[in-house]
Amino acid sequence: MSRYPLLTTLPGLLFFVSGFTATAEPNNIISLNANAHVCNSKDETARLAINPQLQEMARALVEFKPTKFCFILPDAAEVVLLQQHSGFIEFDYKSQVLYTFSHYVVERALTANSH
Numbered sequence: 001m002s003r004y005p006l007l008t009t010l011p012g013l014l015f016f017v018s019g020f021t022a023t024a025e026p027n028n029i030i031s032l033n034a035n036a037h038v039c040n041s042k043d044e045t046a047r048l049a050i051n052p053q054l055q056e057m058a059r060a061l062v063e064f065k066p067t068k069f070c071f072i073l074p075d076a077a078e079v080v081l082l083q084q085h086s087g088f089i090e091f092d093y094k095s096q097v098l099y100t101f102s103h104y105v106v107e108r109a110l111t112a113n114s115h
Contacts, residue, residue: 028081030091032073036104037062039070042090045099049087055101073100 032038037059039045048055062070073093080092088101 029078030081031106032077032079033104034076036073036100038073038098038100040098041069042099044069045088049101
């Protein structure tokens, strides 16, 4: 056990803080199309992202009524890209971590941020 526990945890804490602030940089801002199908669950989004037919059915459902996991974001929005996954992205919108499918991202913005 260290006599100075703060000194042993400080490097990890600094890494966490610097990693957190890096996600808010202006070059991570992307645009989403109006009426994007958005989810608050990474697992649900990943499940839907691998099956286009299931994704279409889920979208039709949330167009009728938002569900526990997903809804339609009515207006186009600028969001902070946190991470790209296969078929979907993780983003920050109004201090909330959300997920949407890659085809709702304005292509020009996604390309500019991936280089």
